[in-house]
Amino acid sequence: MFINPKTAISEGWITGIVDPEKQIQPNAIDFTVDKVFSVAASNAFVISEAGKVMRGGAPYLPVEDRASKLEFWNFKEGTMWDCLSDVYVKVPDGVACMLVARSTFTRNGLFLTSGLYDSGFEGHVGFVLHNRAGLAKVGTGTRVGQIIFVESQNAGQYAGGYNHEAGTLAHQGEE
Numbered sequence: 708m709f710i711n712p713k714t715a716i717s718e719g720w721i722t723g724i725v726d727p728e729k730q731i732q733p734n735a736i737d738f739t740v741d742k743v744f745s746v747a748a749s750n751a752f753v754i755s756e757a758g759k760v761m762r763g764g765a766p767y768l769p770v771e772d773r774a775s776k777l778e779f780w781n782f783k784e785g786t787m788w789d790c791l792s793d794v795y796v797k798v799p800d801g802v803a804c805m806l807v808a809r810s811t812f813t814r815n816g817l818f819l820t821s822g823l824y825d826s827g828f829e830g831h832v833g834f835v836l837h838n839r840a841g842l843a844k845v846g847t848g849t850r851v852g853q854i855i856f857v858e859s860q861n862a863g864q865y866a867g868g869y870n871h872e873a874g875t876l877a878h879q880g881e882e
Contacts, residue, residue, distance in 0.1 A: 710802065710856040712736045720802065720856065722873065723794040723831075725848070735853035737809065738794040738832045740845060743767040743780050746789050746835075764789055769847050779844040782817070782836065792832040795873045796854065800826050803859040806834055808852045816840025819852045827864030830871045 712731050715721045724730050730737040745764040753760040767788060769778035782788060798804055803826055808819035821834040832854060836845075845851070 708858050709734045710858060712856070715856045718799070719797065720799060721794060721796050721854065723792070725793075730850065732853060735807070735855045736794075737850040738792045738806070738852055738854055739848045740780075740790045740836070740851045741793040741848060742791040743769075743836075744789040744791075746787055772844075778847045780847070782838040782843045782845060784816075784838055784841050787835050787837045790834050790836050790851075792834075794832045794854070795830065796824060796832060797829045798824050798826050798856075798865070800861065800864065801859055802826055802856055803861065804854050804856045806832065806852050806854055809850060812851060815843065817843055817845075817851075824854075825865035826859055826861040827866060828870060830869055831873070833869075 712733075712735055715736065716724060716727070716731070721736060724736065725739070743766070745767050747763045747765075750762040751760070752762050767780060769780045771778050780788070796804060804824040806819060806821040806824075808817065812819065816839040818837045818839065819834050820837065821832075834852065836851065
């Protein structure tokens with residue numbers, strides 16, 4: 708069952724909501740894209756039960772649009788980008804959450820992927836943005852997806868390497 712998004716806010720499970728009037732939806736909370744990193748596709752990704760080596764990447768900086776004076780990231784067709792939001796979650800026992808793209812993005816060929824946020828996860832919302840069709844200009848701080856909180860009969864608490872404190876950069880092995 709979806710948990711009322713206002714409950715997630717009042718209980719302190721999610722912070723970094725800048726504009727509640729826009730971000731609180733009937734069943735979810737909109738999150739923003741605030742930091743973008745390239746994915747070093749030429750580097751090998753290596754994973755086994757003994758460990759992992761991430762591809763790595765570098766910060767991808769937005770550029771200012773001369774006419775509007777707003778900052779945008781230019782996402783070319785066929786690219787994928789590792790993204791972080793300033794929205795921060797602390798998932799309690801009995802709850803999990805997942806991310807979905809806003810429909811405007813999917814209707815324009817941009818898809819968002821992410822894993823399940825288990826009970827015990829604590830960190831900034833992170834996801835990969837995939838552009839499948841033409842140039843897309845996305846402004847900094849734009850609402851790109853929704854986070855949905857769900858009831859969970861979890862078997863334990865997440866204690867993995869992606870947990871981090873608010874304001875820290877936990878990106879591809881960097882702290």
